[in-house]
Amino acid sequence: MSSVFYTAEEIKFKKEIHDWLQENIAPLVQPAIDGDYNAVKKAMILMGKKGLCGAIHDPKYGGTGKGMVWESILAEEVAGINGAIEMTRLVSASLFGMPLATSGTEEQKKKYLPKITSGEWIGAIAMTEDTAGSDLSMMQTQIVREGDEYIINGHKRFITNGGEANVVSLYGVLQNIEDPNPRKRITGVLVETTTKGFEITERYDLAGMEGASVARMEFKDMRVPVENLVGTEGQGFAILMSELNVERVGMAAACVGHAQAAFDIALKYSTERVQFKRPISSLEGVSFRLADAAIKLQAARLLTLEAAKMIDAHKEKEATIAASSAFAFGTEMELEVTNTCVMTLAGEAITKRTDVVPCAWRMAPVMWVVGGTTDIQKFIIQRELYGPFIKKKKKVAPKPKAG
Template identity: 35%
Template sequence: MSELSPSSLDYTIHVKEEHEEYRKVIRDFSQKLVLPKVQKIESENALEDELVTRLCETGIMGITFPEEYGGAGADNLTLAIAVEELSRVCTALATLVVANYLVSTPIYLFGNEEQKRKYLAPLAKGQKIGAHAMTEAGAGSDVSAITTQAQKVDGGYRITGRKLFITNGDRAHIYLVFARTSPPDPRKRHLGVTAFIVERGAQGLKIGQRLNVIGLRGDQPVELIFEDVFVPEENVLGEIGRGVRIALSTYDRGRIGVAAQGVGIAQAALEAALKYSTQRETFGNKLLSYQQVQFKIAEMVSSVHAARILTYWAASLADQAKPFVKAASIAKIVATEAAERNAHAAMLIMGAYGVSQETGVERLLRDSQVIKTYEGTNDIQRLIVAREVAKEVGFAL
């Protein structure tokens, strides 16, 4: 059967007891330790170190990696469920996790044994935090347009340039930095970029301005400035000049996590709207007794289920080592847009309380805008889906 009319088996999602057990661990953590702090995180726009330490103790930072590298050997579905649960309460905290995987995953996939022992293990155990530094002022979706330079010198490379919108940039211990090792070739734009592992404290590495974005208060990205930063030869990740491939295959996996963030936000909005509409009375009736509200709730329930199933499906395909790129992009589009729609619907259902900061529903709408943007905007996801489908029918895009 062709991919366009797939076998029913392609839709298998293996949810097991272990998945539910870990969901409970993260739900418990989120309800007991995070929920009481959400208002403070929002108003101070900061995540307490203590909360991050406790988060790391749940094992979430390395759950998918083998035990020999500090992980728990669980699957991508476990991680998706965990990110969903965390995002249901605090998307900013989930972003810290998702961004950490943008460093640990490529080290796992492309690193040598020594790099895995030295860098992956502490990232997976949550002893160290990672930041993925690709985006620049002139290069976001188009990663091949980066201009940060890595010049070959005796024993390594010297990196010079500026990176923008880097999550965890101010708290990270390990940076994965992408820089040009050879000038761009217009015919092969994806070549000539190399990935480097840079340690915090490297001479010439400075943390620049904080970029205040609409959502994810508590985990705002920063600018990173590299002034002639020396990186030893052994910290080159993968092949010289093949960094774009490393980055893109990292984002393919990472966007399952972003989809899971969308599911968590969509679920939180549904719960808030449902609770409010069963309690609030107008003209002598509970809101939920009005068909106009019932329809909105029905749409929200439908959106959250569709988003969850697609996200678990993408994770399950990755777990079975089946092609998952198209599924991951579909999941990211559907789940992040479900988050936006549900947050907006919840705001409307909750009237003035919906737009008030105290109830936290407007935060869900703000957070949904950011997750639609990072790890490849939803426009870029649509391009990926179209490219994959074109490939399936033998049409080169």
């Protein structure tokens, strides 16, 4: 961590958190990977007590209000301990918590945010459906307003924390709005998972991020009070899009954390493993690969820091391209760096499925997919790059003649 880019206070915080996580959360990793979700819940409560679920939340609701740079330091450090535990924390505190913090009512914030920042409750966000992956405007879940209630029918799939969450921020299409643009009908509501009509219909057997709860859920005539509306009716899509920068920077930081943890092990291993009567670190085929990995890791960290600082400075427009750049670069860096680490450990990595290096390696494609695939991040980046040209073109277009 470079002292040129981080303040002394941030560096101190990172070191303290690193040591605290090693002592308190690392022992919970193996049980979590083995499928004991109580270990994940315990990690959430411990992190909540330590203030690690509230960096982006107001102290009024149990947060620390430290902001996005601190949140990115946290995401990196927790991800360095374990990807599943970090994703649980990130989804609950950020993906569930942020839309609520910015668009929720005072009552909603008072009711849910302290439970989220304390780690006592786990939140989830449910957008993806069978027909709506990268294109969320294709969601089919129906919300019908009837008096003081919303009646919800439909399903969501691939929902992180889904099988264990206490509360879900659910997005569907409000049938009472007549607008040909489906995005203008998407509406968000808060749903407690004990609500009648809410059912978990599948718990996915994950090929990475083992220990996390990712589930499919279905809603049959599920009724929630209108007080649970997030923002206004039809504002759901806009709310989702406006909060994505925070999510992307958190995800980018997590990519750095997974890759750094694997890299530290691979670097050390290369100095210890002797073949052909010398440590493999003396072979340029090995050490140059690790040098490349170190360059990419630091580049990813700095892109993440830049985007985090833009969010803290409320530079929303610049933050969009910066957050997608950090996330896209981070996912591709993680794929490459964790591959290098597996190559360095060779058989040692392939035969120890739950060790840090193979876990980070399997986490890499997960990061490429979640929170909008890396293709979608590049789509956003090019859209932002070409935006001014398209606007200019529109300006010079000849006006239609009257008559």
